[in-house]
Amino acid sequence: MSAKHFINDPTHLVNTALLSIPHTNPSVACDLENKIIYRKPNGSAQVSVVSGGGSGHEPSFASFVGHGLLSGAVAGTIFASPSAEQIKRCILHRVEKQKGVLVVVMNYTGDVLNFGMAVEKARARGIEVDMVIVGDDAGVGRAKGGKVGRRGIAGTVLVQKIACALAAKGASLREVSDIARLTARNIVSIGSSLSHVHVPGRAAMSGDDELKDSEVEIGMGIHNEAGSERRITDLPGLVKTMLSHCLNTADKDRSFLEITPGDEVVLLVNNLGGVSVLELGGITNEVVEQLANDWKITPVRILAGTFMTSLNGLGFSISLLKVVDTGLGSGKSLLELLDAPAEASGWPAAITTDTWRKQGIMFVPEEQGDGEEIQPNDLRLDFALAKSTLTTALNRLIVAEPEVTKYDTIVGDGDCGIGLKRGADAILKLLERMKKTDDALVFLQNIIQVVEVTMDGTSGAIYAIFLNALAHGLRQNAPSSPQPITADIWAKGLESSLQSLSKYTPARPGDRTLIDALYPFVKTLSKTGSIDAAAQAAEEGAKGTRGMKASLGRTVYVGGEGWQGVPDPGAYGLAELLLGLSEGLRL
Structure with a gap:
């Protein structure tokens, strides 16, 4: 292994990856000598559709071989076209030829020449063969593309899917070729990436060629080719530029396709390999919202996932297909062919036409709400003082977030500080809009509702349980007539909530958790009635977790060095909040 790859030998990597495909789809076979994945004969004659290109774009194209999709795929080495001999053997010996063969290839010089x-x-052997070249990349304008034209990128998979679905219905070679060309003419795509990819067996790119932190290359190709520009921007700004390159008809260099708000459009958001599923979801949502808000386009189909990669490229591409009439009648529209089932291990789209047709049906969700109302109480507080004190404490916690996150990166999963900050930010927003009240329970219950919604994970649950128990404890210790809440009542409420919390977590002082800060705070406040002394006790408790062996939480099984030198992140964060309360009361 290397620092970048589990398999660093590119030849071994390509060969073993190809050998894996029949394991995941028993309807296909592998001709390893020629790097061909092909469908096993099943006795049904149809036009065969063959594609391929350099390896490194998986699941394109080898994992798209199967019923309803490709008949055969030919792989080259990483980012290099397969040889003409490999492709010829696929056409002559590995796919059905009775009804003809369509070859679909991306517009790259090596691929076009060899295919x-x-x-x-094959034609010289008397076989009926046609070839369709797909060039959909708006990242290459007319001036730069010159005679070569646009590169082929992820939009190619839409051409393949639609043409193959028509072939599966028994269409002629001419019909399948025509629909492939029709689809290709109505697609525009563009990709962007935060970095170049590292190819196994090659030296990593460095120096001026590599992108700087926060820099994105707009229009980058799928083989590390340069894009049209580099800039520092955020996701909304990036998507705005990418969609403009695809849709702005005033840009004569890149206006390859005119799409109006009245057109039906298919959207494909493609992962270039290194974007998490979670982040691709956020990217997809941004694209959909900008299409609706800025371009008045609501896609009739949205495909999001990994279709054509650039190895583990830290980027994504956007493809837009304008839906046009195929002239082939019922069951053979572009959308119906796109929706048609496919039995290929790499094709992830599984939503049926009937389900898509229901997307416009009005759905009114059931009203949420459990009918819970905040009951008034006789405990009174100074709203202005409570608001200013809590604001000081929350701001101190927000300032401490980077330190909490640093500690949690060493001993946990790095999310403790972010979770605390998210809760603090939400409570600050609540304080800005909250109606003035002198009811301590109403004030506290409003905060609890925010904590329950915005703070997740273990710490969020602990805070929510503790605060709910605190509200119950304060209600039990409330006077029979309106009176100011005292330190003694706070202390009794806190003692009650600490006892309630112990029912749900086995954590005790000495277990290296936030209890190491919470417990001394509550006990000291009960004993002294002093918030300053209690906050200092919490701080000492948090400091005492340095070097303490954990009995609970992720620290128990997180490996590595350095945990002995840092406090428990939850205890540290809570102590900062409590010190902020003490500080706020002194202001």
């Missing part, structure tokens, strides 16, 4: 040579050799 074209194989097509001509």
Whole structure:
């Protein structure tokens, strides 16, 4: 292994990856000598659709071989076209030829030449073969593309899916070729990436070629080719630029396709390999919202996932297909062919036409709400003082977030500080809009509702349980007539909530958790009635977790060095909040 790859030998990597495909789809076979994945004969004659290109774009194209999709795929080495001989053998010996063969290839010089040579050799043998070249990349404008034209990128998979679905219905070679060309003419795509990819067996790119932190390359190709520009921007700004390159008809260099708000459009958001599923979801939502808000386009189909990669490229591409009439009648529209089932291990879309047709049906969700109302109480507080004190404490916690996060990165999963800050930010927003009240329980219950919604994970649950128990404890110790809440009542409420919390967590002082700060705070406040002394006790308790062996939480099984030198992140964060309360009362 290397620092970048589990398999660093590119030849071994490509070969073993190809060998894996029949394991995941028993309807296909592997000709390893020629790097061909092909469908096993099933006795049904149809037009065969063949594609391929350099390896490194998986699941394109080898994992798209199967019923309803490709008949065969030919792989080159990483980012390099397969040879004409490999492709010829696929056409002549690995796929059905009775009804003809369509070759679909992306517009790269090596691919066009080698696939074209194989097509001509097959024709010379008397086989009916046609070839469609897909160039959908708006990242390459007319001036830069010159005679070569646009590169082929992820929009190619839509051409393949639609053409293959028509072939599966028994269409002729001419019909399948025509619909492939029709689809290709109505697609525009663009990709962007935060970094170049590292190719196994090659030296990593460095120096001026590599992107700087926060810099994105707009229009980057799927083989590390340069894009149209580099800039520092956020996701909304990036998507805005990408969509403009695809849709702005005033940009004569890049306006390859006119799409109006009245057109039906298919959206494909493609992961270039290194974007998490979670983040791709956020990217997809941003694209959909900008299409609706800025371009008045609501896609009739949205495909989001990993279709054509650039190895583990830290980027994504956007493809837009304008839906046009195929002229082929019922069951053979672009959308119906796109929706048609496919039995290929790499094709992730599984939503049926009937389900898509229901997307416009009005759905009114059931009203949420449990009918809970905040009951008034006789405990009174100074709203202005409570608001200012809590604001001081929350701001201190927010300032401490980077330190909490640093500690949690060493001993946990790094989310403790972010969770605390998220809760603090939400409570601050609540304080800005909260109606003035002198009811201590109403004030506290409003905060509890925010904590329950905005803070997740273990710490969020502990805070929510503790605060709910505190509200119950304060209500039990409330006077029979309106009176100011005292330190003694706070202390009794806190003692009660600490006892309630112990029912739900086995954590006790000495277990290296936030209890190491909470417990001394509550006990000291009960004993002294002093918030300053209690906050200092919490701080000492948090400091005491340095070097303490954990009995609970992720620290128990997190490996690595350095945990002995840092406090428990939850205890540290709570102590900062409590010190902030003490500080706020002194102001």
